[in-house]
Amino acid sequence: MAKIYAILSGKGGVGKTTTTINLGTSLNELGEDVIIIDGNLTTPNIGIHLGAPIVPTTLNHVLNGQAKLEDAIYEHESGTKIIPASLSLKESEKIDYRKLSEVAKRLKKMSNHIIIDSAAGLGEEARSSMMAADEIIIVTNPEMSAVTDALKAVKLAEEMGKTVMGVIITRYQGKKIEMSISNIKDMLEVPILGIIPEDDSIKESHVMKNAVIYTHPKSPAAKNYMLTSRRILGEEVRFEPPKNGILSKILKTLGIRGY
Numbered sequence: 001m002a003k004i005y006a007i008l009s010g011k012g013g014v015g016k017t018t019t020t021i022n023l024g025t026s027l028n029e030l031g032e033d034v035i036i037i038d039g040n041l042t043t044p045n046i047g048i049h050l051g052a053p054i055v056p057t058t059l060n061h062v063l064n065g066q067a068k069l070e071d072a073i074y075e076h077e078s079g080t081k082i083i084p085a086s087l088s089l090k091e092s093e094k095i096d097y098r099k100l101s102e103v104a105k106r107l108k109k110m111s112n113h114i115i116i117d118s119a120a121g122l123g124e125e126a127r128s129s130m131m132a133a134d135e136i137i138i139v140t141n142p143e144m145s146a147v148t149d150a151l152k153a154v155k156l157a158e159e160m161g162k163t164v165m166g167v168i169i170t171r172y173q174g175k176k177i178e179m180s181i182s183n184i185k186d187m188l189e190v191p192i193l194g195i196i197p198e199d200d201s202i203k204e205s206h207v208m209k210n211a212v213i214y215t216h217p218k219s220p221a222a223k224n225y226m227l228t229s230r231r232i233l234g235e236e237v238r239f240e241p242p243k244n245g246i247l248s249k250i251l252k253t254l255g256i257r258g259y
Helices: 016-029 059-063 099-107 124-132 144-159 181-188 200-207 220-232 246-253
Strands: 003-008 034-038 081-083 113-117 135-140 163-172 192-197
Touching (some): 003 016, 003 124, 016 034, 016 135, 016 163, 099 113, 144 181, 163 181, 181 192
Parallel strands (some): 135 163, 163 192
């Protein structure tokens, strides 16, 4: 059964777009058919991250009734399909964000997984992505302000009657200055889908305009995005602790065994 996921953060700069791209390409690598939508219509990043910042037809054109949906779908070299948004501010004006739900429902007939990279924050754009989704995935960093905004996103999803599948914690280093995994879990009260470590490979993948699972497939970040995607598919995948053993101890206190 096809499913629509909205990737939200509540706060910008936590790695939401990077996570969207790597979840989408990971699912594709696992044999799933995937379409990634750039739901961040005013400040889009999907096309930029994948080396296609300007394309002839965008999601903006579709929402404005200027183009057919099929013409806005592009296939990445990995086989993952994407629908970029326009970088033009003019083309983002007068868009009826509510039409995103209609577009997403039509895509369910074309693909198994539709992943929406939502706008940062919890404004109209982000809410339109939530409304279009079957389930919500929250992305946060292990620091108080990011987790607080993630909690706001969880509460808003609940108010909208949407299921929060879980949270993905990015840029994790296991330092004492960070919020602990147990505290994040207790505060958000949703399952942990993945813990992505701080990894320079992600920054390098941005420069290379591709997903880290392809540019650095053996990196800790790539491995953990793949594990996270398997959990999204319903597999019971254990968390893999980093070599320093810090995460292993934390997961043990949560009753989660590593490899």
